[in-house]
Amino acid sequence: MASLHPFLLPLLFLLINPFSARVTLADFVETVCSRTKEHDFCVPALLSDARSSTADLPTLLQVTIDLVVANATDTSSHISSLISTSTDPVLKSYLDFCLTQYQSIIIETDKARRDFNEKRYGTIKLDLNTIGLLSTDCTNEFGNDPPRVSPIWNRNVNIFGLEQIGEVISVLLVGSS
Structure with a gap:
């Protein structure tokens, strides 16, 4: 008989226990978010999508991927706007690098969506890990010589946080498969 991972037992209990009718979505989201590094980011991020109110794990993963797409697309547009208005050539070069990273993030989210449709959850973890690395590379670019304050730091943190949720x-x- 195959053994279950210890962290799956509470999740399975919530899903199949006939006495768990009083278990709320917050309990289910808590199961996921308690395994992330940024719990305070995770809960409101997942609950920001209406689908989460009736979500199972695959739906929460789809919500997370969709949130990454929305954030990456918005950030890419924001970076383009910053490039067009910046007069600092160093800042522009850092933003150009980040724009390339965000274009790659959008490509990776397309891969994650295809993998989701084919239920290749292990591959999605790799796609999301790549997304996290791309956002981290963007953040690190602003530490180069000469360093600049990143005008998109919070956006990079959001992408990284969403990537962590998706990996969990x-x-x-x-x-569970």
């Missing part, structure tokens, strides 16, 4: 859900899905 992917691991839970791989462990």
Whole structure:
């Protein structure tokens, strides 16, 4: 008999216990968010999408991927706007680098969506990990010589936080299959 990962037991209990009718979505989201590094980011991020009110793990993963797409698309447009208005050539070069990174993030989210449609949750974890690395590279670009304050630091943190949520859900899905 295959053994279950210890972190899946509470999740399975919530899903199949006939006495858990009083279990709320917040409990289910809590199961996911308690495994992330940024709990205070995770809960409101997942609950920001109306689909989360009836979400199972695959739906929460889809919500997370969609949030990454929306954030990356918005950030890419914001970076383009910053490039067009900046007079600092160093800042422009850093933003150009980040624009390239965000274009790559959008490509990776397309891969994640295809993998989601084919239920390749382990591969989605890799797609999301790449997204996290791309946003981190953008953040690190502003530390180069000469350093600049990143005007998109919070946006990079959001992408990284969403990537972490998606990785946790992917691991839970791989462990339950």
